[in-house]
Amino acid sequence: MSLKSFAAKIFANYIKRQTQSWASKPVETQQKVFQQLIQQAKNTSFGKDHSFDKIQSTQDFAQQVPIRDYEELRPYVNQVVEGKADILWPGKPLYFAKTSGTTSGAKYIPLTKESMPTHINGARNAILNYIAETGKADFVDGKMIFLQGSPKLDSKNGIQLGRLSGIVAHFVPSYLQKNRLPSWDTNCIEDWEDKVEAIIEETLAENMTVISGIPSWVQMYFEKIYQKTGKKVGEVFPEFDLFIYGGVNFEPYRAKFENLIGRKVPSIELFPASEGFFAYQDKQDEKGMLLRLNSGIFYEFIKADDFFSENPQRLTIGEVETNVNYVMVISTNAGLWAYNLGDTVMFTSTKPYRVIVSGRIKHFTSAFGEHVIAKEVEAAMSEATKEFNFQIAEFTVAPQINPKEGLPYHEWFIEFEKEPESLPKLSAFLDRRLQEQNSYYKDLIEGNILKPLVISTVKKEGFQQYMKSIGKLGGQNKIPRLANDRKIADELEKLQQ
Numbered sequence: 001m002s003l004k005s006f007a008a009k010i011f012a013n014y015i016k017r018q019t020q021s022w023a024s025k026p027v028e029t030q031q032k033v034f035q036q037l038i039q040q041a042k043n044t045s046f047g048k049d050h051s052f053d054k055i056q057s058t059q060d061f062a063q064q065v066p067i068r069d070y071e072e073l074r075p076y077v078n079q080v081v082e083g084k085a086d087i088l089w090p091g092k093p094l095y096f097a098k099t100s101g102t103t104s105g106a107k108y109i110p111l112t113k114e115s116m117p118t119h120i121n122g123a124r125n126a127i128l129n130y131i132a133e134t135g136k137a138d139f140v141d142g143k144m145i146f147l148q149g150s151p152k153l154d155s156k157n158g159i160q161l162g163r164l165s166g167i168v169a170h171f172v173p174s175y176l177q178k179n180r181l182p183s184w185d186t187n188c189i190e191d192w193e194d195k196v197e198a199i200i201e202e203t204l205a206e207n208m209t210v211i212s213g214i215p216s217w218v219q220m221y222f223e224k225i226y227q228k229t230g231k232k233v234g235e236v237f238p239e240f241d242l243f244i245y246g247g248v249n250f251e252p253y254r255a256k257f258e259n260l261i262g263r264k265v266p267s268i269e270l271f272p273a274s275e276g277f278f279a280y281q282d283k284q285d286e287k288g289m290l291l292r293l294n295s296g297i298f299y300e301f302i303k304a305d306d307f308f309s310e311n312p313q314r315l316t317i318g319e320v321e322t323n324v325n326y327v328m329v330i331s332t333n334a335g336l337w338a339y340n341l342g343d344t345v346m347f348t349s350t351k352p353y354r355v356i357v358s359g360r361i362k363h364f365t366s367a368f369g370e371h372v373i374a375k376e377v378e379a380a381m382s383e384a385t386k387e388f389n390f391q392i393a394e395f396t397v398a399p400q401i402n403p404k405e406g407l408p409y410h411e412w413f414i415e416f417e418k419e420p421e422s423l424p425k426l427s428a429f430l431d432r433r434l435q436e437q438n439s440y441y442k443d444l445i446e447g448n449i450l451k452p453l454v455i456s457t458v459k460k461e462g463f464q465q466y467m468k469s470i471g472k473l474g475g476q477n478k479i480p481r482l483a484n485d486r487k488i489a490d491e492l493e494k495l496q497q
Contacts, residue, residue, distance in 0.1 A: 005137035012131035019129065019282070022294040023352040027318040034058060034298045037331055040114075045087045046076055046337060061338075062300070062314045067329055069340040070107050080335070081108050083157035088335025089114075095153075096161035097274035108161065109274040115334035118295040119164070120171045122277030123244075126268050129282050129290075130242070134266070139241050142209030145181045145199070147217055150188050164274045181206065192473045196221055200228060208237040212244035214478055215253040216394060220464070222260040232262030246270035248478050249357070249374070251382035256391040256417050271357060275341055276332055279355055288347070288354030293317065296333035301326040304344050304373075307361060322347045325373065327361050344373065365410060365482045367399035368450060370441040372410070372434065374481040380433035388426055391417040394463040397482040398489035400454070407451040410434075413492050415458040427455050458492055465495050 022029045038061070042052035050064050070077070079087045081096070093110035111119070131137045149163030151170060160167075169187060172180055182199045189195040199221065211218060222233050229236055243257075243265050250257075250269065258264055271279035271289050276297050279289035291299070299317060304325040306312040320326065328345050331337050342362055345355040359374030366372065377397050385391065393415040400411045412430065420426045431452040435442035444450040467473040469491065480488065 001138070002141050005140050008128070008131055008137045008140045009135070012128040012137070015125050015128045016132040019125065019290070023290065026293050026353055027316075029293045030298060030317045031058075033294065033296065034061070034331075037296070037298055037333060040333070041089055041335070041337075043086065044089060044335070045079070046335070050337070058300075058316050061331075065331075065338045067302075067314075067338045067340050069342065073336070073339065076335075077108060077110070080110055081156060081159075083159070088337070089333065093159060093334065095167050096156065096159055097164040097167060098154075098161045099163075099274050107274075108156075109164075109336075110334045111164075111167065111274075112334045115276070115296055115332060116171070118292075118297075118333075119168060119272070119277045122272065122280060122292060122295065123168075123270065126244070126270055126280035126282075127242075129280070130266075130268055130284075133282070133284060136241070136266075139209035139239070140179070142179065142239050143181050143203070143206040144179050144210035145203060145208060145212065147199070147211075147213030147221065148187070150190055151184065152188050164272075181208075192217075196224055200224055204229070204236065206237075207239050209239045210242045210244065211237075211240060214247040215245050215250050215257070216248065216463075216478060218243070218245070219253060219256060219260070219393065222257070226260060233260055234262035234265075240265060243267040244270065246272050248481075249378045249382075252378055252385065252392055252395065254382075255385045256393070259391060259418075271355070273341065273343075275334070275336055275339065276330060278328075278330075282352075282354070286349070286354065288349055288356050291317075291353045291355050293353065298331040300329040300331075300338065301345075302329060303327075304361060305371075317353060320347055320350070320353075322350060325358050325375075346375070359481065365397055365399055365484055367401055367484055368408065368444055370438060370444055370450075372397070372438055372441055372482065376434060376437045377412075377482055379437065380430045383433055384420075384426060384429050387429060388420040388422075389418075390420040390426070393417050393460075394458075394479055395481075396463075396479050396488055396492075397453075398486050399484065400486070400489075407448065409451045410453040411489060412453055412455045413458050413489060414455055415460065415462050419457075423455050423457075427453055430455075456493075459496060462492060462495050466491055469495075 038052050038055050041047045055061050055064060076088050085092050089112050093112045094116055095111040096108040097111055099107045148165030151166040153160040153162040182202050186198040186202055189198055225233055225236055269281040269289055279291045282290035300314045301320050302312045302314055304327050307327045323346060325344050325346055328341050328343050330339050330341055342360050344358045344361055346358045348354045348356055364371055364373050395412060395414040397410055397412050401408050435445060463479055464473060
């Protein structure tokens, strides 16, 4: 055992004890975070506008601070972007994480001196927790790759801005700098395809032990390694022993990954976003990710079924239940207040509090009142890959409201790496699994409002071509699992012609 791996084990056990301390007192921990946030921000413009000095409880907060998404918070954010201080949080932010807006241009998510460490510590603690749980630490002596955005930063009114993953690259601790790949110059390459080629050149001869990134883009890296070497990734990197991912459900990709690698590799799931680092997988044999209750984020939860009602109930951590689909609302030490992140989560455990990301409140298919969510289609696909022994590169679901003939239906666009023997049997299996999970969808099928789903195959690299066509190939960008319209579906159909 090297000195570095020995030290990692000691530090890992220290962090594990810290984690157990706050995780065992969830309500008390969240109450402390809430009070600190209100106290620190009471003299900001937002705090004055919402009478933070009169807020004594989470109930007061729910009455005085309405839920907002980015567009509704934009008037305050715009003042911060203009360079004004003490608007959402004391002083000015250190950075803006710039992301693609859904309705009106770019989004600028503030990162403050208080919030920035929580992003860094989230990823660190996820790895340390894995070491403490498994006793494995030898991987810290090898090379680690993090597929991420460019670390090049721009400036806006004296505040630096860039992609979150690029900003985080500036905070890699010194003890990891020698282990970390790709190089700075390669990381700065903007074109994703060129960047992957350069990463391959840098990594092929290295002892890679940890690989991290969004599964769809790591898959692209693995495929190109196989094309270049004719070898499985596990042969090229025999010491590769930990895959870290976030952003999408890994299960639909698992079979393909294991085929590309040539063996199973332990993994850690993360739940990061520009707005905060919310959770990480803390147990290899437990479903869900540990919700980080002590990291400058106060959480509220609204049942997804009630979210669009006039006055939905806002629940705190002690009031949630397992297996209920919730919209997650956050207030943070970066100055986001009662902020609708857009993600929906389900609790898999309340001792401690673990979540899975079930989808997006805006990413669903409900053209006929069925409200099918990402968790349901992903679960159906995951079961199908095991049942029929096929592999996929990517998939998405859209409604077909006006078919040329017959009843409307859900259309599943699937790019196969290895096709099943029978598409009709696969379609029937997926439809049955979806009906079992979603009673509304089942009623529509049985009532002859919808016909069973239809699979449309997407040509190889079709999803990559689509993402490239909209300028979102690589980085932290990902395909929505489903939609309530046919914008993506229509573009995919054009690419098939």
